[in-house]
Amino acid sequence: MLSLTRSPTTQFGWNGKVYDIDLAFDTVLLYLQLQQDSKVSAFGKWRQSCKLFFGRQKLPADPRFYEKSFETIQKIITDSPYGAKDDEDGGAEATKQFDYVRDAGAIYASFFDQYGIDLNKERGKMHWDTFKALLDGLSPNTYFQRIIAIRREDSSKIDDPTAKQDLLDAQNYYAVDGSKTAAELQEQALNSGSLSGLFDSLLSSAQKGGN
Structure with missing residues (x-):
């Protein structure tokens, strides 16, 4: 780190x-x-x-x-x-929350928006430790973190049928493959x-x- x-x-x-x-x-x-x-x-x-x-x-x-x-x-x-992130039940996250390949565009856009960093110009230069620190520090308003929030939201807690379906559609659109966490x-x-x-x-x- x-x-x-x-x-x-x-x-x-x-x-x-x-x-x-x-x-x-x-x-x-x-x-x-x-x-x-x-x-x-x-x-x-x-x-x-x-x-x-x-x-x-x-x-x-x-x-x-x-x-x-x-x-x-x-x-x-x-x-x-800070150790492994836990879900609301206190256990380790059961599903993969993001994919560096699928989410590359969102990560790129978020770095540029928040830090003014063009990751294409940082290839071969920015150390992994620096990249991870900046990735973890992205605000909830960035494109990448908004996608993560959609994936993590629990549809069972939404009563309104229209809002629930909208969330399910968004989760399906932004879904990542695999059942293992990044760790x-x-x-x-x-x-x-x-x-x-x-x-x-x-x-x-x-x-x-x-x-």
């Missing part, structure tokens, strides 16, 4: 060497989108994830490097200063143990093939 006393993380140290990590907001969004792509194999996701975050750097052939580096990336992406999707996508195990298996296969 964003800190006012230290710079956002952009590097990862391992065995005396320092590796740059690209944690620009658009890189992270591409990564999260990649994890939900059922057409890409587990190995393909792992390989593309490494390219997204580490680019063309020569990386060590050590599964622990990937385990620890992705633990760091996971913490940066998922950290929240659950990120946790699934950032399973560093699985990534490490996959790399370990691939490394072992490569070594056997070379003998």
Whole structure:
């Protein structure tokens, strides 16, 4: 999460060497989108994830490097200063409230309206921590937050049939696919143990093939 006393993380140290990590907001969004792509194999996701975050750097052939580096990336992406949001019944949100791809236009418009920031000009520059802080700080009057409010409103509490139908129509129009929360999707996508195990298996296969 964003800190006012230290710079956002952009590097990862391992065995005396320092590796740059690209944690620009658009890189992270591409990564999260990649994890939900059922057409890409587990190995393909792992390989593309490494390219997204580490680019063309020569990386060590050590599964622990990937385990620890992705633990760091996971913490940066998922950290929240206030914990998980709860619904009115006190439990974790049961449905996905927004989608970075589907809601891209609303997020863009809201950043431009409230902050005067053109996110297209910030690609490759604005750190994920900064993006998240600004996203969380969007006012209820912004386009994005109005959509979120529509999705969260409980139609069962509306007595007027016309108003209730209007809300249901709006919720259907702005609906997002999936039943998992954004945090659950990120946790699934950032399973560093699985990534490490996959790399370990691939490394072992490569070594056997070379003998």
